[in-house]
Amino acid sequence: MKSAALYNEYKTKMQKIADVKYASAVLQWDQETYLPPKGNSIRGKQIATLSEIAHQQFTDEKTGALLKELLDKNDLSDAEKKNVELSLVDYNKATKFTSDFVRQMSELTNKSFHAWIQARKENSFAGFQQPLDDLIKLKKQEADILGYEKHPYDALMNEYDKGLTVAITDKVFADLKPQLSVLLNTIKNKTQVDSSFLHQHFDKDQQWKFGVEILKRMEFDFEAGRQDMSEHPFTINFNNADVRVTTRIDETDFGNMTWSCIHEGGHALYEQGLPGDEYGLPLGEYASLSIHESQSRLWENNVGRALPFWQHNFPLAKTFFSKQFGKITTEEFYRAINKVQPSLIRTEADELTYHFHVMIRYEIEKMLIDGTIATKDIPAYWNEHYEQYLGVKVPDDKRGCLQDVHWSHGSFGYFATYSLGSLYAAQLYAAITGENDSVEKEIAAGNNSTLLHWLKKNIYPYGRYYTSEELCKKATGETLNSTHFINYATKKYSDIYNT
Structure with missing residues (x-):
């Protein structure tokens, strides 16, 4: 068969498999937004069935034969060859798992998710412990099936960022931790900024409308997406023309919803920017979770917690919340939203203490997978290290080890x-502003076009063609260098705290 016809056969097959996966994803989205409680158990079976069907279709021997035949062809374009190569990597990985294992994982994650929801309502880890323990046992099996050289956790990390290992991550955190501690200790001795006006009463409906307007100003396309409410904010896509975000609202905390919207909006812009003609293929998928998070964190922090963004958007906030913000200046608001103070909730943490929240979770996961600690030890370890790293006492499980949805999804x-x-x-932001010294002036005027153009040129169009490090080097001229973050944070918080 000619290469073109064979490649079309491959593309059609992959897109049909994607159809099944995304049909399952729609059910998962509904599960976290609108599903009636009594539908939980049946929904779990429905998702498991679709997961099993997609796995069976993809791991069929004919799929493997098709991929290998295509790789023998010498007239594929670079993009076509990369798609096939990546699909073969995925195929070889997927064939390590039986359909029974895939179904069991799907059913367990469904059970675990609903146990987590109930545990949060009861504010008790006890109800989540056993389902989570069952899931961790299965994740250990997954690590063994995938294989690893040094640490079982490497196998699971590689699923989110190709090539990421415990050794690499330990080094990143070992380098970052002392530098962050120096910054935090310096700030601790300075006069604290006033953020009390962010914790008044903010009407739920008004917050919702404000969040939608912010997403529009970020150029999130509501003709190709929507926003809803969920227990934990997330972004999900079914194709680049159907990308959905969720948020949550606390009527006593302006920041909770606002930066949830901006964070998830960053994720969503990436998904909407992926090439639609590569639907179902590797080049139509995001590069890695680290790159995905770079997009949400860039918008949330480098843009969304910067003065230029609010020079344009704070007047909008005042129209929605004139009573709360009427006497507040843009500069006062900017300082308040960048207040550095150890806290309990990761998603509400400032840019500096945020990394300690992540380190604690990373350490717990690593030890759960290698067996150093057991599931029952999570609350005690969590509480001890929050006091050790951040100096805060955890008052209950809901504001402690039950705050994140990730473990209930099996996202270790x-x-x-x-x-x-x-x-x-x-x-990335240093590269953007280095190439275009007018970017921040444009953002202050409500013009994000240069920023978005850079992202659409350097990040969005490549899908999985490059690894995180390869894409970073292509976009910025070097692989990951934490000096850029330290320089950015030092300058920003030195100005805010007059250090």
Whole structure:
């Protein structure tokens, strides 16, 4: 068969498999937004069935034969060859798992998710402990099946960022931790900024409308997406023309929803920017979770917590919340939203203490997978290290080890990508502003076009063609360098705290 016809056969097959996967994803989105409680158990079976069907279709021997035949062809374009190569890597990995294992994992994650929801309502880790323990046992099996050279956790981290290992991550955190501690200790001795006006009563409906307007100003396309409410904010896509974000609202905390919207909006812009003609193929998928997080953290922090962004958007906030913000200046607001203070909730943490939240979760996951600690030890370890690293006492499980949805999804190996994403984000933003010295003036005027053009040119169009490090080097001229983050943070917080 000619290469073109064979490649079309491959593309059609991959897109049909994608159809099944994304049909399952729609059910998962509904599960976290609108599903009635009594539908939980059946929904779990429905998702498991679709996961099993997609796995069976992809791991069929004919798929493997098709991929190998295509790789023998010498007239594929570079993009076509890369798609096939990456699909073969995925195929070889997927064939390590039986359909029964895939179904069991899907059913367990569904059970674990609903146990987590109930545990949060009861504010007790006890109800989540056993489902989580069952899931961790299966994740250990997954690590063994995938294989690893040094640490079982490497196998799970590699699923989120190709090539990421415990050794690499330990070094990143070992380099970052003392530098962050120096910054924090310097700030601790300075007069604290006033953020009390961010903790008044903010009407839920008004917050919702404000969040939607901010997303529009970020150029999130509501003709190709929507926003809803969920227990934990997330972004999900079914193709680049259907990308959905969720948020949550606390009527006593303006920042909770605002930076949830901006963070998830950054994720969503990336998904909407991926090449639609590569639907179902590797080049239509995101590069890695670290790069994905770089997009959310870039918008959330480098843009969304910067003065230029609010020079344009604070007047909008005042129209929605004139009573709360009427006498507040843009500069006062900017300082308040960048207040550095150890806190309990990761998603509400400032840019500096945030990394300690991530480190604690990373350490717990690493030890759960290698057996150093057991599931029952999580609350005690969590509480001890929050006091050790951040100096805060954890009052209950909901504000402690039950705050994140990730473990209930079986997403072990994910958390480190948040910190890596912040480091990549600072490096990307340094490259953007280095190439275009007018970017921040444009943002202050409500014009994000230069920023978005750079991202659409250097990040969005490549899909999985490059690894995180390869893409970073292509975009910025060097691989990940945490100096960019430290320089950015030092300058920013020296100005805010007059250090």
